[in-house]
Amino acid sequence: MSGGGPTAGNGRNGATPAAIAVEKIVKKYGAFEAVKGVSFSVAEGEIFGLLGPNGAGKSTLIRMMTTLIPVTSGRAVVAGHDVMKDADAVRRAIGVIPQALTSDQDLTVEENLSIYAKLYSVPREQRERNIAEVLESVDLAKWRKAETKTLSGGMRRRLEIARGLVHDPRIFFLDEPTTGLDPVSRIAVWEMLNNLKKTRNLTMLVTTHYMEEADRLCDRIAIVDHGTLVALGTPVELKQSVPGSNVVEVQFARESDAWMERLRALPDVTEVQSQSAGVYRVLTSNGSQTTTQLVEMAASMGEQLTSLSVQNTSLDDVFVHYTGRQLRDEQVKSVFIMPQRPGGNA
Numbered sequence: 641m642s643g644g645g646p647t648a649g650n651g652r653n654g655a656t657p658a659a660i661a662v663e664k665i666v667k668k669y670g671a672f673e674a675v676k677g678v679s680f681s682v683a684e685g686e687i688f689g690l691l692g693p694n695g696a697g698k699s700t701l702i703r704m705m706t707t708l709i710p711v712t713s714g715r716a717v718v719a720g721h722d723v724m725k726d727a728d729a730v731r732r733a734i735g736v737i738p739q740a741l742t743s744d745q746d747l748t749v750e751e752n753l754s755i756y757a758k759l760y761s762v763p764r765e766q767r768e769r770n771i772a773e774v775l776e777s778v779d780l781a782k783w784r785k786a787e788t789k790t791l792s793g794g795m796r797r798r799l800e801i802a803r804g805l806v807h808d809p810r811i812f813f814l815d816e817p818t819t820g821l822d823p824v825s826r827i828a829v830w831e832m833l834n835n836l837k838k839t840r841n842l843t844m845l846v847t848t849h850y851m852e853e854a855d856r857l858c859d860r861i862a863i864v865d866h867g868t869l870v871a872l873g874t875p876v877e878l879k880q881s882v883p884g885s886n887v888v889e890v891q892f893a894r895e896s897d898a899w900m901e902r903l904r905a906l907p908d909v910t911e912v913q914s915q916s917a918g919v920y921r922v923l924t925s926n927g928s929q930t931t932t933q934l935v936e937m938a939a940s941m942g943e944q945l946t947s948l949s950v951q952n953t954s955l956d957d958v959f960v961h962y963t964g965r966q967l968r969d970e971q972v973k974s975v976f977i978m979p980q981r982p983g984g985n986a
């Protein structure tokens with residue numbers, strides 16, 4: 641499915657070695673191949689996103705890159721060290737935030753950080769400095785003495801991020817840092833990660849299944865699905881790789897088998913995705929023209945539109961284009977249960 645789209649390159653910086661280089665990496669669990677020969681590289685200072693649905697292989701990729709599980713075949717080089725041959729050197733250079741929250745609930749914020757710093761043999765005087773610094777950068781300084789169990793979900797995530805940074809790593813791996821957070825806390829975490837990137841010159845590899853998060857935060861994104869890399873590029877490159885630059889989202893008051901075909905037949909339309917009963921995303925190279933034609937078409941047939949909007953192509957469209965599926969099926973379900981009054985309205 642990768643034809644035509646941006647594909648994995650070997651880093652775009654000829655001179656500086658990549659912070660992370662993964663070559664044809666494979667992970668098998670018994671007979672099941674969870675990661676099927678993925679290659680990409682991450683330049684120093686980059687925020688690189690692994691975007692994919694549940695079970696795509698994101699955590700498996702992170703676990704291999706962070707030496708937590710062995711690589712079945714292929715190679716991963718992190719901070720210049722092979723993860724299989726020199727795991728200790730890799731571990732010293734990286735910080736890791738696993739998918740599950742792992743800070744100790746019964747300890748204070750400071751104690752959680754201190755244990756980690758000791759684990760990484762950060763010398764005592766530097767420990768104090770590092771803890772103060774990371775607490776400042778995640779905006780938890782005044783919660784230093786608080787017990788971890790009293791923190792909100794967003795604050796706990798921030799504590800985990802602080803903990804991952806307390807030994808001053810060069811490369812930071814974050815597995816779904818915002819899953820389960822409310823929208824406000826999610827945005828706060830994004831802003832924090834952006835600041836960290838600027839102030840600490842960190843290289844970050846972030847996994848997520850939130851499109852808008854990847855779009856806003858990442859310099860480049862690799863879309864993974866069923867253990868395979870299906871597209872790789874900057875958010876802009878990925879969106880440009882999908883035919884059609886606008887998306888007209890339309891809802892017809894009445895569902896009909898005919899809509900799909902009629903929408904596809906409109907000039908400038910490059911792709912039509914069915915969202916739910918009567919709801920379609922129409923990719924087009926001319927948003928305003930398609931909107932006019934769509935309204936005229938509905939009027940001439942005596943059909944009513946419930947809603948109509950024009951947007952730019954999103955990473956959602958990129959994902960559907962390369963995988964043929966919606967990333968978040970719960971989104972579709974939520975449209976299905978919207979109450980509809982008989983007779984409709986327009």
Ligand SMILES: Nc1ncnc2c1ncn2[C@@H]1O[C@H](COP(=O)(O)OP(=O)(O)OP(=O)(O)O)[C@@H](O)[C@H]1O
Pocket residue numbers: 669672674692693694695696697698699700701739849
């Ligand atoms: N220890 C294991 N043994 C067997 N299969 C596993 C193991 N860990 C993961 N898998 C399988 O490998 C595939 C990839 O899982 P992985 O956790 O890497 O996905 P993911 O992209 O991180 O998903 P999520 O968004 O749900 O976290 C899944 O089908 C999963 O069931």
Ligand SMILES: [Mg+2]
Pocket residue numbers: 698699700739815
């Ligand atoms: Mg995962």
